[in-house]
Amino acid sequence: MTSPASASDGFEIPRLRMVERLRDHYKIADARVLAAMNTIPRHHFVPDGLRSQAYKDNALPIAAGQTISQPFIVARMTELLELKGSERVLEVGAGSGYQSAILATLARKVYAVERIESLAKSALAKLRAIGLNNVSLRFDDGTNGWPVYAPFDGILVAAGGPEVPKPLLEQLEIGGRLIVPVGVDKKQQDLIRVTRTETGFKQENCGPCAFVPLIGKHGWAEAENS
Ligand code: SAH
DSSP: OOOOOOTTSSOHHHHHHHHHHHHHTSOOOOHHHHHHHHHSOGGGGSOGGGGGGTTSSSOEEOGGGOEEOOHHHHHHHHHHHTOOSSOEEEEEOOTTSHHHHHHHHHSSEEEEEESSHHHHHHHHHHHHHTTOOSEEEEESOGGGOOGGGOOEEEEEEOSBBSSOOHHHHHTEEEEEEEEEEEOSSTTOEEEEEEEEOSSSEEEEEEEEEOOOBOBSTTSBOGGGOO
């Protein structure tokens, strides 16, 4: 587990308030997730002009028309993975790199895929700048997964598609968990958790959510992105 030092960065108080809100209002109970959210400097992953808003209770715009997810959804998805520290995790839709940083703090190794090259480059630079070296990040269509490193103990998808991408099911380890927003409406999804068992897959609906579209071979077609 890596712990980037974020002491005395001037955001200790808003960051602690964010964590208290996650614990008390949103009922995030996993102490490791709360500790990671209290460690990673979220302001480092938002555009410079939005730094003062980095610890607020909402998603924020990043480059290329994408968003950094609301802290609650980052915490919730991470909690649903039930990471203990030894896992290899695939992340689809790295965006700003903030969720990757949380995962890298809680798992052994993170393989992150982002379909927009400029975001992938910026996310990787930000992760390296805070000393997180256990993330491999490439730009590609993450609906295909990352077959050479499969199977994964956890897979987290941060964009919403019309169905669970089949390659991701195939790349899940037995006992592993896949968290993915799924919805036929492009702007609204249900957060689905799929657990691979010895004999098949168990699926749970973890409630409504709203993500940017998952665009790719096993997601929405690019032209439909409206
Ligand atoms: N967890 C990120 C969320 C970013 S928004 C954060 O908090 O910053 C979702 C991201 O998914 C966007 O950056 C978008 O470009 C990316 N995305 C959408 N479809 C994708 C695909 N098929 N493969 C990889 N990334 C994808």
